[in-house]
Amino acid sequence: MDRSPKPHKFTATSTIDCRHDSATAKDLFHAMTINYWLMKSEPTTFSIDDLADQPDQTTCWEGVRNYQARNMLRDDIQVGDRVLFYHSACKVPAVVGTAVVSKSGYPDPFQFDRKSKYFDEKSDPENPRWYLVDIKLEKKFDRPVTLAELRERAGLKGMVLLQKGSRLSVQPVKKKEFETIEKLASKPA
């Protein structure tokens, strides 16, 4: 299941030389497009207000220990991508704001920290198992857009979040979905 890490650090300012096979079509695609994601956090652990209180309103998204989510953190999520910040496992599950990716995938340092609850003794520093990205607060919504509200929207039916049994804590979102939710947030409930 594990693939070894591969170089993938293309940013808007990177020079992409297509004569080398290191620049794949996927890398080119990433360099030219913004992608959209949703990240879940339990507000009792880390809320959007906690994010707002961080230095530079930026945090590293540590502790993801699911391989599917890991693959996205390591391979797919790029600087400039936009993120829906979702409060889960709480009274009113809701999208509560947006963030922007400020640093793309790098090894989660907590996996090597014996004192951390995210310590993983099976992870080899030469071939780290877990990755994370940094995100910066973009906007805290004027009001939460609740899960119940998302379910009512026909246009959002396809969202990963709304699929039965969906538990991924990092998940892709379509541009249309992202914009729909932003628009909902700007209108009274």
Add this chain to the structure above:
DNA sequence: GCCAACGTTGGC
């Protein structure tokens, strides 16, 4: 607190 759904582990 309940429980459905999912992921991981480990015996065979």
Add this chain to the structure above:
DNA sequence: GCCAACGTTGGC
């Protein structure tokens, strides 16, 4: 490789 047991997620 199968699958039962267990742990976790997360809405309700």
